Amino acid sequence: MPPVVYEIIALAMRYWFALLGVLIVWLAFSWLRKDQQQTRKRLKNLLDAGTIGVLTVVLGSDELKTDYTLPVPCEGSLGFLRTCDVVVPVNNVQPEHLYFSFENGKGLFIYPRKNCPCTVDGVELFSRRDGRRHPMVHCSVLSVGDAVLRLQLFDGLDVPAHALHRLDAWYKQDPWAVPEDELSPPGNLDAYPVQPHGMPPFPQGEGTYQSAVPPFPQGVAPPFPQGNGTYQHMAAPLPQENRAFQRVAAPYPHGNEPYQRMVPPYPQENKPYPYGAASYPQGNGAYPSVEPPFPQREVPPFPENAGAFYPPPAAPVMQPRSRHRRQERRWREDGLSETENYDG
Amino acid sequence: MAFLKPKTTMAEEVPPVEADEQELKPAKKKPVRAPGSALFSAVLLFYFSAFFMLFLRDLQWQGLVLAFAMPLMTLITSEMLPKLVPCDKLLLALTNFLCALGVLVLYDTNPAYAYNQAMYYGLGLLGMMICLCLVRFIRHWGPLAWLLMPVSIVLLALPLIIGRETNGARNWFYIGGVSVQPSEIVKLSLLIILSYFMSRRRFFAWLIFAGASLVILMLQKDLGTALLYYGVTLLLYYAASGNLVLTGVGLAGGAGAAVLGYHMFAHVKRRVAIWVNPFADYNQAGYQIVQSLMAIASGGLFGVGLGLGSPQTIPVYHTDFIFAVICEQFGLIFGLCVLLIYVAIIWRGAAIAIAARRRFHALLAMGCTAMLGLQTFVIIGGVIKLIPLTGVTMPLVSYGGTSMVACLCMIGLLQGVSSLNEDDLQEDMRLASQGREAMR
Numbered sequence: 001m002p003p004v005v006y007e008i009i010a011l012a013m014r015y016w017f018a019l020l021g022v023l024i025v026w027l028a029f030s031w032l033r034k035d036q037q038q039t040r041k042r043l044k045n046l047l048d049a050g051t052i053g054v055l056t057v058v059l060g061s062d063e064l065k066t067d068y069t070l071p072v073p074c075e076g077s078l079g080f081l082r083t084c085d086v087v088v089p090v091n092n093v094q095p096e097h098l099y100f101s102f103e104n105g106k107g108l109f110i111y112p113r114k115n116c117p118c119t120v121d122g123v124e125l126f127s128r129r130d131g132r133r134h135p136m137v138h139c140s141v142l143s144v145g146d147a148v149l150r151l152q153l154f155d156g157l158d159v160p161a162h163a164l165h166r167l168d169a170w171y172k173q174d175p176w177a178v179p180e181d182e183l184s185p186p187g188n189l190d191a192y193p194v195q196p197h198g199m200p201p202f203p204q205g206e207g208t209y210q211s212a213v214p215p216f217p218q219g220v221a222p223p224f225p226q227g228n229g230t231y232q233h234m235a236a237p238l239p240q241e242n243r244a245f246q247r248v249a250a251p252y253p254h255g256n257e258p259y260q261r262m263v264p265p266y267p268q269e270n271k272p273y274p275y276g277a278a279s280y281p282q283g284n285g286a287y288p289s290v291e292p293p294f295p296q297r298e299v300p301p302f303p304e305n306a307g308a309f310y311p312p313p314a315a316p317v318m319q320p321r322s323r324h325r326r327q328e329r330r331w332r333e334d335g336l337s338e339t340e341n342y343d344g
Numbered sequence: 345m346a347f348l349k350p351k352t353t354m355a356e357e358v359p360p361v362e363a364d365e366q367e368l369k370p371a372k373k374k375p376v377r378a379p380g381s382a383l384f385s386a387v388l389l390f391y392f393s394a395f396f397m398l399f400l401r402d403l404q405w406q407g408l409v410l411a412f413a414m415p416l417m418t419l420i421t422s423e424m425l426p427k428l429v430p431c432d433k434l435l436l437a438l439t440n441f442l443c444a445l446g447v448l449v450l451y452d453t454n455p456a457y458a459y460n461q462a463m464y465y466g467l468g469l470l471g472m473m474i475c476l477c478l479v480r481f482i483r484h485w486g487p488l489a490w491l492l493m494p495v496s497i498v499l500l501a502l503p504l505i506i507g508r509e510t511n512g513a514r515n516w517f518y519i520g521g522v523s524v525q526p527s528e529i530v531k532l533s534l535l536i537i538l539s540y541f542m543s544r545r546r547f548f549a550w551l552i553f554a555g556a557s558l559v560i561l562m563l564q565k566d567l568g569t570a571l572l573y574y575g576v577t578l579l580l581y582y583a584a585s586g587n588l589v590l591t592g593v594g595l596a597g598g599a600g601a602a603v604l605g606y607h608m609f610a611h612v613k614r615r616v617a618i619w620v621n622p623f624a625d626y627n628q629a630g631y632q633i634v635q636s637l638m639a640i641a642s643g644g645l646f647g648v649g650l651g652l653g654s655p656q657t658i659p660v661y662h663t664d665f666i667f668a669v670i671c672e673q674f675g676l677i678f679g680l681c682v683l684l685i686y687v688a689i690i691w692r693g694a695a696i697a698i699a700a701r702r703r704f705h706a707l708l709a710m711g712c713t714a715m716l717g718l719q720t721f722v723i724i725g726g727v728i729k730l731i732p733l734t735g736v737t738m739p740l741v742s743y744g745g746t747s748m749v750a751c752l753c754m755i756g757l758l759q760g761v762s763s764l765n766e767d768d769l770q771e772d773m774r775l776a777s778q779g780r781e782a783m784r
Contacts, residue, residue, distance in 0.1 A: 001400050010649030013397060017674050018646050020390045021681035024441065027383040028688045031434050036695065042769065049772045050701055074701050083586065099545070103483075156778045 050074065052102045052153055055086060058141070059148035063089040072151070074102040078144065092145030100136075104158045107135030108151060110142065119143040380433050384422055387441050388415040394448050394650060401651045410451060410458075414444050421469060429476055430763040435692050438685050439740060439755050443468070443748070445682070446741035449669055450662055453655050457662050457743050464745040468752030475532075475753045479760025485704060489540035492533040493553050499526040500560045507564075512611055513735060515566040527561065527569040528750040531715060535757070538577060539707035542584035550577075565611065568734030572718055574598055579714045583697075584707055619732035632659045636668040636727050640676070647675030662743040664735055667727045683724065686739075690717040693758050699765045709761040712754040 043049050054069040076085025079096040088097070098118055099111040110131045112118050117126050120142055123134045136142060138153045391414045399407030418440045426433050443465050451458035482488065503526060507517040516523050534557060541550035554577045561570035578598070582591040605612045614629060622630030622637070635658040642648060655661050655669040671679040693713030700706035716739050723742075726733035737747040740755075 001403065006401050007649065007652060009400065010397065010652050013393065014646040014649050014675060016393065017390065017650065018677045018681075020386055020393075021674070021678040024383060024386045024390065025681045025684045025688070027380075027386060028434065028438060028685065031380060031383060032688060032691060035434065039695075039699070042773075046769075046772045046776050048776070049769070075703055154775050154779070155782065156775045 048154070052108070052157060053138075054152050055142070055149040056152055057147065058150050059146070060088075061090040061146070064147065069152075070149070072100070072102075072108070076100060088144060088147050088149070090145050090147035093147060094145070097144055098131075103135075107137045108140075108153075109135050380422070380437055383434075383437055384419065387418055387422075387437065387444075390441075391415045391418060391444050391448065395451070397650055398448075398452060406455065406459075407451070410447075410462075414447060414462075417465075418444055425469075425473070429473055429759075430480075430766065431476060431759040432692065432696070432762040435689065435755065435759060435762065438689050438692075439752070442682070442685060442740040443752075445670070446666065446743070446748075449666060449673070449741070450743055452651055452673065453661060453669065460745065461743055461748065464748040465752075467745070468749045471749050472752040472756030472759065475756030476760040476763065479705070479708070479757055480763060485536065485540045486544075489537050492537055493549075496530045496533040496537070497553070497556055497560070500530050500557055502526055503564055504560070513566045514564045515561075515569065522745075525744070525746045527564075527566060528744075528746040530557065531572075531750055532753050532757075534573060534576070535708060535711040535715065535754070538580050539704050539711055542580060542707055543703035565609075566735070567605075567612070567615075568722060568736040571722060571734060572715065572736065575718045576711055576714045579718075580707055580711050583710045584703075615732050615734075619729065622729065632665065633727075633729055633733060635659065636665050637729060639665075639668045639672040640679075640728065643672040643675050643679075645675050645677050647671070647673050647678065650674070663737055664723060664733070664742070665727055666738050666742050667724050670741075682741075683720075686717070686720045689713075690720075693717075696758055696762045696765060700761050701765070701768050705761045705764060709758055712758045715754060716751065 048071065050073055051071045052074050053072050055072055057064055057066050057068045057070070060066055060068065070086050070088070073085050077096050077099050078084055078086040078088060078093075079098075080087065080089045080093045081095045084096060086100075094113065094116045096113060097116045098113060100108055101111070102108045110118060110120055110125055111128045112125050112131065117124055119125065120131075120134050120136055121140050123130075125131050125134060136151050138151065140151045142149045142151065392411055395407060395411035395414055399411055401407075421440050422433065422437050425431060425436065447458050447461050447465065450461050503515050503517045507514045510516050515527055516525055518524070534554070537553050538550050541547075541553075554573065557573055558570055561567075561573060578591060578594045581594065582588070585591075606616060607613075618625070618630045618633060622633040624630065626634040639653070639655065639658055642653065647653075650673050653672050655672055658665045658668055661669050667679065667682070670682060690713055693709060693716065697706050697709035697713060700709055719736055719739050722731065722734055723736050723738045725731040737744050739751045740748065742748075
């Protein structure tokens with residue numbers, strides 16, 4: 001091509017190239033912006049993105065109360081500094097006490113710093129090597145300083161099935177007195193068969209441990225950043241089928257058991273009590289039967305014994321008439337006759 | 345390579361998370377258009393028209409082949425590669441644009457360089473895929489990091505023993521007629537070693553390695569690369585620790601060393617003098633920078649036109665001063681666009697680093713981004729006389745096989761971290777949907 005013609009074409013094409021250059025940059029930046037918006041939108045819907053579960057505080061301090069949950073990222077540091085990924089403002093916890101890292105299929109590895117020991121399921125860790133030997137799994141208990149934290153992983157994570165939780169060791173550190181009969185035989189843990197993941201550490205049927213703690217689903221416990229940078233909030237209410245998680249979150253030393261002692265002392269049926277609980281001789285204790293013990297008919301005192309035996313002079317005397325009127329009204333409402341009630 | 349295929353496609357292809365909402369609402373049928381199709385079309389159009397113009401000028405068949413081959417190569421790498429290996433399409437498109445721009449400018453000025461560069465580009469793409477797979481599949485970087493430390497030190501020290509001095513620096517050696525710049529290869533191992541040891545909080549291991557590398561580079565008088573290594577180490581240390589005091593101390597130490605170097609070494613003094621006033625000795629010492637400034641000025645806003653002008657008058661126009669050639673041929677507006685494309689790559693790299701879940705991956709991505717960004721700043725700042733000129737290449741554009749392969753490998757590391765981020769996000773979505781099911 002003649003140089004003159006080429007020069008004309010090249011001079012004309014300069015604007016074309018400049019236009020294409022500007023267009024390419026504009027398209028690249030609009031793509032960047034759209035992609036960023038989309039990522040932000042996705043993360044907004046994924047409240048627990050980047051975390052593998054929570055550490056529930058079993059024993060904390062005034063700043064970190066029992067029952068609070070701390071979201072756990074898959075890798076990070078734990079200490080009382082605000083810059084740590086998991087902030088534990090409890091006595092004897094160092095500024096950066098330990099590092100942790102979650103590995104799929106293995107669990108959460110704890111790497112304590114030098115002179116910052118900690119305990120995982122009763123096993124003391126002093127070095128990285130110790131940490132590699134004893135990974136935390138679902139329901140493992142971590143003692144760091146004066147704090148006791150329990151790990152709860154999200155449902156669906158790939159965690160090994162060889163979780164034999166040494167909760168007895170945890171019990172020994174527990175501030176609450178645990179009845180001896182609730183402890184499994186000491187030193188005999190290795191004899192127990194390995195439980196599948198999510199199952200309680202004790203064999204079925206023994207003791208009071210009857211149900212497993214299911215790993216809770218992601219998305220139910222959003223991390224709310226508190227003022228001091230510590231993620232502290234109560235676990236959100238869970239659906240019916242995951243009630244066991246709520247039990248676990250309760251500040252009782254039972255761990256996995258479904259808290260039988262917390263069952264309120266009411267009968268199973270919805271029969272109304274004719275009297276308040278205070279009128280029963282057992283007080284608020286456990287009621288031996290579902291049926292409330294109805295009061296027996298009061299025998300009026302014989303005139304010759306009046307003041308001598310019954311009622312005792314120091315005891316407050318109720319007005320029988322008004323009391324009887326109340327009873328009669330209630331029985332009438334229930335459709336019962338006075339005779340039936342008095343004599344069964 | 346089918347096993348490398350991701351479980352799901354990349355971010356731009358995946359619809360947003362509201363799976364529940366989508367289940368409830370009837371999906372509206374809208375024509376789906378990939379967000380990058382317009383960008384790819386613009387890039388293809390640019391390269392086809394540019395290479396076709398050069399073919400018209402010379403009427404040589406190579407130009408015609410390149411007019412079809414380069415857009416095709418860009419298309420294949422941007423469209424086909426993500427189907428084989430999960431990667432960030434935008435990053436890939438921008439990288440391809442810069443690489444092809446280098447080939448275009450070199451073909452315009454010296455076709456022999458362009459053919460070599462195209463070959464290195466292909467080699468670099470292979471290296472990029474390897475690095476991507478390494479990041480995806482290697483779980484334990486410890487053995488590799490420990491192994492890389494002595495190997496890198498030996499490799500870096502080789503030019504001192506068997507190297508040849510070029511342009512005042514002894515940072516090259518030759519194997520079978522092929523020149524190798526080990527400091528470019530060691531960049532990758534520096535990033536891996538720094539990221540690994542900083543993520544493990546092992547202070548002395550990375551400090552010893554970085555210190556030894558800097559000493560060797562100073563002995564080779566390769567100041568530009570030493571500046572890059574130092575800057576990246578400092579940036580990574582700040583990213584890893586957040587310790588502003590120690591980072592400030594490091595910065596002050598670097599400034600002190602620069603002042604000391606200025607007083608101790610004659611060649612440093614000369615470079616600073618050229619930077620302050622290149623026109624004082626425009627025919628000798630300041631010739632490079634003066635020619636560069638004149639080329640940029642003569643280009644104006646829209647350039648002198650592709651294939652016109654006299655870019656060969658600029659010394660080392662194919663490596664250090666390739667930005668001046670671009671500005672002369674395409675104009676300042678296009679030069680600014682090239683700079684903005686670097687900004688987009690750095691932006692993307694920083695976003696990848698921030699989104700990374702693992703400390704090592706975050707530091708690796710941040711290191712790659714910092715290295716590319718700092719290198720771009722150092723060379724373009726030198727070309728436009730913003731800072732004293734140091735001999736480093738313009739990433740992905742300048743002529744140089746080692747540089748091109750190393751830069752594409754860094755992009756590969758970034759792509760690997762990006763694909764891991766995407767996998768993590770998919771995993772989170774899976775867990776969240778499982779949780780939602782449980783709540784129902």
